[in-house]
Amino acid sequence: MTLPSKPGLKRLDAMTTLLEFMTAAHRRCDEALAAAEGEVCGKNWGAAAQKYQEFNAAMACHFAQEEDVLFPAFEEATGMTEGPTAVMRMEHEQMRSLLAQLASAAGEQDSSRFLGLSETLMILIQQHNMKEEQMLYPMCDQRLEEIDALIGRIEAVGSDSGLRSPKPEEGAP
Amino acid sequence: MKTSGLSFDDIPPLDIPLRFHITAPVFGLLAALFLFWEGPEAWMSRWTIGSLGATHLLTLGFMAMVMIGSLFQLVPVLSGQAIPAMRWVAPWVHVMLTAGVIVLTVALVRPDTVTFTVALALLGFAFAAFIPPLVWRLVRIRGASDAIFTIRLAAISLLMTVGMGIFLSVGRGWPDLGIAFRSWTDVHVLWALFGWVPLLVMGVSYQVMPMFHVAPAFDSRLARGIPLSVFVSLLLLSHARSDYLVAPIVTVLCGALMAYSATALRVLAKRHRKRADPMIGFWRTALISLALAAVSLWFAMATPVRLPFLRESGAPLLIGILMVFGFACSMIIGMLQKIVPFLIFLHLQRRALGNPDAMSQIPTTNEVITDRDAHWQLRIHLIACAGILAALVWPAFARPAALLLAADFGWLFRNLISAAGEYRRRSQAIGPAPNLMESGA
Numbered sequence: 001m002t003l004p005s006k007p008g009l010k011r012l013d014a015m016t017t018l019l020e021f022m023t024a025a026h027r028r029c030d031e032a033l034a035a036a037e038g039e040v041c042g043k044n045w046g047a048a049a050q051k052y053q054e055f056n057a058a059m060a061c062h063f064a065q066e067e068d069v070l071f072p073a074f075e076e077a078t079g080m081t082e083g084p085t086a087v088m089r090m091e092h093e094q095m096r097s098l099l100a101q102l103a104s105a106a107g108e109q110d111s112s113r114f115l116g117l118s119e120t121l122m123i124l125i126q127q128h129n130m131k132e133e134q135m136l137y138p139m140c141d142q143r144l145e146e147i148d149a150l151i152g153r154i155e156a157v158g159s160d161s162g163l164r165s166p167k168p169e170e171g172a173p
Numbered sequence: 174m175k176t177s178g179l180s181f182d183d184i185p186p187l188d189i190p191l192r193f194h195i196t197a198p199v200f201g202l203l204a205a206l207f208l209f210w211e212g213p214e215a216w217m218s219r220w221t222i223g224s225l226g227a228t229h230l231l232t233l234g235f236m237a238m239v240m241i242g243s244l245f246q247l248v249p250v251l252s253g254q255a256i257p258a259m260r261w262v263a264p265w266v267h268v269m270l271t272a273g274v275i276v277l278t279v280a281l282v283r284p285d286t287v288t289f290t291v292a293l294a295l296l297g298f299a300f301a302a303f304i305p306p307l308v309w310r311l312v313r314i315r316g317a318s319d320a321i322f323t324i325r326l327a328a329i330s331l332l333m334t335v336g337m338g339i340f341l342s343v344g345r346g347w348p349d350l351g352i353a354f355r356s357w358t359d360v361h362v363l364w365a366l367f368g369w370v371p372l373l374v375m376g377v378s379y380q381v382m383p384m385f386h387v388a389p390a391f392d393s394r395l396a397r398g399i400p401l402s403v404f405v406s407l408l409l410l411s412h413a414r415s416d417y418l419v420a421p422i423v424t425v426l427c428g429a430l431m432a433y434s435a436t437a438l439r440v441l442a443k444r445h446r447k448r449a450d451p452m453i454g455f456w457r458t459a460l461i462s463l464a465l466a467a468v469s470l471w472f473a474m475a476t477p478v479r480l481p482f483l484r485e486s487g488a489p490l491l492i493g494i495l496m497v498f499g500f501a502c503s504m505i506i507g508m509l510q511k512i513v514p515f516l517i518f519l520h521l522q523r524r525a526l527g528n529p530d531a532m533s534q535i536p537t538t539n540e541v542i543t544d545r546d547a548h549w550q551l552r553i554h555l556i557a558c559a560g561i562l563a564a565l566v567w568p569a570f571a572r573p574a575a576l577l578l579a580a581d582f583g584w585l586f587r588n589l590i591s592a593a594g595e596y597r598r599r600s601q602a603i604g605p606a607p608n609l610m611e612s613g614a
Contacts, residue, residue: 030384030387031445033387034446034447037447037448038445038446038448041448090526097522097532115448115539116538117537119448119537119538120515120518120537120539122385122446123385123515123518123538124515126384126385129384131250134318
């Protein structure tokens with residue numbers, strides 16, 4: 001995949017930092033979760049299942065971008081394999097577990113279970129994002145070389161902005 | 174930036190934040206009891222024993238208790254650095270703060286040198302063990318987001334508040350020194366209520382509102398301009414002695430606080446997450462109280478106009494009630510309904526990871542404190558706010574208002590205790606912790 005020019009991502013600006021790029025991805029995942037919750041609140045189960053799928057795909061893609069590209073790059077540059085990235089991977093596992101439960105709640109059309117799980121997941125995601133946005137991404141911007149190329153490799157993993165593009169299935173990793 | 178020794182996983186053991194969180198509503202109950210005991214007398218002015226005692230039971234016993242407990246949780250997680258000897262220090266800070274608030278209340282009721290000395294020593298230890306590591310981490314945290322910028326100003330305001338508090342206690346405990354504590358009390362109160370408290374809430378809201386409620390970010394110029402205006406006006410106000418200077422400075426201060434309230438309400442209204450969340454109600458209550466407090470402060474300090482319905486001595490009480498109970502307590506009571514269930518979930522889930530049988534035992538946050546119980550908390554809190562304002566206008570309503578206050582903190586205590594019970598039950602079902610990721614484990 002060539003270097004990107006997705007609308008709304010500010011990637012046309014060559015000075016984009018990893019922090020900005022990844023933070024935008026976090027916000028898109030948040031929006032997707034909010035959209036799914038909105039449909040569940042209105043008990044529009046058809047739309048809810050669709051929105052949940054989009055959210056799930058965005059999360060899976062973001063996890064893959066980090067676990068397959070960003071974290072290895074960080075570990076290689078710093079020599080820290082048991083440090084922050086190990087904890088971030090563990091938190092991804094925590095989120096995957098909740099995502100699986102959310103899928104079954106959506107399947108069973110159990111709105112109170114879904115909203116209980118989504119609230120828990122939202123808090124888990126945000127405290128995880130804070131650590132990444134406050135610490136890990138700024139450290140990457142500081143310590144890693146050739147951020148532009150790195151962002152290119154991250155985008156090559158897949159695009160969570162399939163959320164907005166005409167072909168949503170493209171979003172799945 | 175130093176990366177060695179950086180751990181993202183210094184989540185403190187659950188009992189550290191929880192002991193502070195569960196103790197806090199007990200002090201809220203004590204404040205209510207105290208106001209009930211004193212009756213209408215307490216509402217006559219800010220200098221009555223009832224009002225001084227209840228104020229410090231709420232600000233130190235409830236507010237500072239929760240803030241310190243939460244910072245023990247947050248600082249290691251956000252800064253990636255453990256607080257040294259936290260397991261040892263935190264229980265001592267908790268004991269000293271608890272004892273210190275009780276002794277300070279006794280000292281305010283019957284001022285004498287010995288009691289004030291003991292109160293100062295106890296509270297001094299609690300704050301000294303806690304503030305320096307916090308300030309050190311705030312200084313070292315990289316980057317300067319609007320949130321960090323504002324929280325740094327809040328921390329300086331906290332130092333001013335505590336410093337002035339010590340100075341005032343010395344003045345009351347040793348009357349021979351001739352410290353004019355009434356005029357210095359204004360400076361103490363201004364830094365506490367209009368510096369530390371709103372600046373901390375502002376800094377937290379810049380981070381929390383966009384993230385948790387999926388709302389737009391605050392405009393960065395406002396996000397820095399407002400706290401800076403608040404901070405500079407407080408600095409000037411601490412020195413201004415003439416009315417010609419006080420009026421314009423207070424106007425800037427109140428204008429900034431109202432601008433924050435309006436901006437935050439607008440951000441909240443634009444949130445994309447539309448589920449019914451009691452926290453939104455707590456935010457709105459807090460922000461509207463802040464705006465009302467700012468208007469009242471402006472009338473009281475910048476104009477000769479007297480506020481309607483109130484006695485001469487009523488305006489400072491009104492401002493104090495709006496800021497302490499309407500603004501700060503609303504935020505704290507609301508956030509506790511979120512934080513405590515999440516911490517319980519987090520600890521249980523980490524213990525159960527990799528054990529599929531145990532995973533089914535983990536409650537969601539809404540099962541630890543249900544939405545229904547949290548909505549009831551909001552309703553009771555709103556009624557208590559109304560009751561306390563009513564007592565200010567009709568002193569005969571003082572005792573019923575104290576009971577409403579007791580109901581508010583009693584319900585909070587009930588929610589937190591049942592959350593802790595839920596943790597105990599589930600953790601027995603899950604069994605012993607298999608992983609060693611928890612710090613110090």
